Amino acid sequence: MEMNKDTVLTLLKEIIHPEKKQDIVSLGCVKRIAAGDSGIEIELVLPRKHDPFGSSIKRNVLSLLEQHFGKTTPITVTLLEEEQKKNVSEKSGISSIKNIIAVSAGKGGVGKSTVAVNLAIAVALQGYRTGLLDADVYGPSVPIMTGSTDYKPFVKEEDGLQKMIPLDKFGIRIMSIGFFVDSSSPVIWRGPMATNVLKQLIHQTDWGSMDYLFIDLPPGTGDIHISIVQELPLTGAVIVSTPQKVALADVVKGIEMFRADKINVPVLGIIENMAWFTPEEMPSHRYYIFGKEGCRKVAEKYHVPLLGQIPLVMGLTEAGDEGIPVALDQETQTGKAFHELSLAVIKAVEERNRTLPPSKKVEVKK
Ligand SMILES: Nc1ncnc2c1ncn2[C@@H]1O[C@H](COP(=O)(O)OP(=O)(O)OP(=O)(O)O)[C@@H](O)[C@H]1O
Ligand SMILES: [Mg+2]
Incomplete structure (x- = not known):
């Protein structure tokens, strides 16, 4: 032959x-x-x-x-x-998600997770198919905030690939590393392990087709942020901050990270959390305990919209601890604030999609 x-x-x-x-x-x-x-x-x-x-x-x-x-x-x-x-990656669970939005903050504890959970719910209440990925693999708080610490994702096999079924709750699809580890003890990963776990959560979740996926990021600007922009074509990022000066310096860092040459993720706007304190029994009173309009000034300086202001109310912390997000009840002060925020975010995304080309994943050279 x-x-x-x-x-x-x-x-x-x-x-x-x-x-x-x-x-x-x-x-x-x-x-x-x-x-x-x-x-x-x-x-x-x-x-x-x-x-x-x-x-x-x-x-x-x-x-x-x-x-x-x-x-x-x-x-x-x-x-x-x-x-x-x-x-x-062709078969990745993210292939039919229209808009992927990172919820970020330069600083810890400013309310990213609270905003991510409630914003996702408020967007879903507008009739959009919405998901929430808890990318804080070091300190996942989404399971507690959504009252789902007991959820263990079902895994199915499709074309030789294992796919995890997200939790369907409050009208959104939720995935968190907290569903796989004991959330009462801190998660300790070495850097590469954390990014691998995150990649699996991104690609091996059976998200289905969705209009919006919100990503709750860990604080700061680290490895996880780099992995996210490499693994996902981000539509844009929103930055959460409180109004005081120290937090605002971190907003600037956050904006600069997303706007950096090689990253180039559109910053859709800033969300001011704990904008003022309103006692539950005096809903018309506003005490600007962390300063007034701090985020608006930064937003103007950096030419990004201030997407919304969420007041500091005791009920929000309790709701977070009890796992019943405030956005579910749009009659309350905070429910209303998240409803308005969701309208502003949807508008900013639509505007972005009209004016800019679709995002690509970022190639980061080693
Ligand atoms: N507007 C608010 N009013 C009252 N409490 C709030 C508000 N926003 C957040 N909190 C509370 O502040 C604490 C920190 O919020 P959260 O966990 O959302 O912040 P984070 O930025 O995600 O933190 P981390 O950096 O640890 O991920 C929580 O106990 C939460 O319930
Ligand atoms: Mg958090």
Whole structure:
């Protein structure tokens, strides 16, 4: 038999994948064949990552080719995994999400998680299909704030990939690392582990088709932020801050991080949390305990909208601890504030989509 690409390809049709019960050529596993004076080189990509039949298929290919072209012909068969990765992202659970919005803050404890949870619910109440990803893998607070610390995601297998089913509660789909670890003890990951866990939460959640996915980020500007912009095409970011000076310096850092040359994520606006204190029994009183209009000034300086102001009310902390988000009741002061905020965020996203091209994932060079 003459040794060329076609004869090798014809022979490879005899190799059947034991699980798929089809030959490796029809399965599209043969990615490259080189056949010439220097021998035969074959590159295969099998249907599953770490395919359990990989080594037996490789052995069968080698022995078949040796039978036909003799033992002295140099033959190399390589199993590739690279393509596999591409397949994973093509099949990623995020492929049918229209808008992905990061909820960020330069500083800890300013109310990112509170805003992310309530904003997601308020957007869902407008009739949009909405999800919430808790990307704070070091200190996930979404399970407590949504009263779902006992939820254990069901895992299903699809095309050889494991997919986690998000929690469906309060009209939104929720995923958090807190569903997999004991949320009463702090989660300690080394950097690369945390980013790997986050990648799985992003791509292996069965989000389904959605209009909005909000991402609750950890505080600051670290590894997780970089992973998020690499893994997800962010539509934009909103930045949460309280009105006092120290917090505002961090807003600037946050804006600059998203606007940095290589990152280039549109900043949709600032959300002022704890904008004023209003006692429950005196809803018309406003005490500006952290200063007045701080966020508005920064917003003007950086030419971004101030998307909303959320008052500081005792009930909000209690609601967070009890796992019943305030946005569910739009008659309350805070419920109203989140309702208005959701309108402003939707408007800012629509405006962004009209004026800017769709976001791409960021390639960060190592
Ligand atoms: N507007 C508000 N009124 C009253 N309490 C609030 C308000 N916003 C947030 N809180 C409370 O402040 C605390 C911190 O809020 P939250 O956990 O949302 O902040 P965070 O920025 O996500 O924190 P971390 O940086 O730890 O992730 C919580 O106990 C929350 O209930
Ligand atoms: Mg938080």
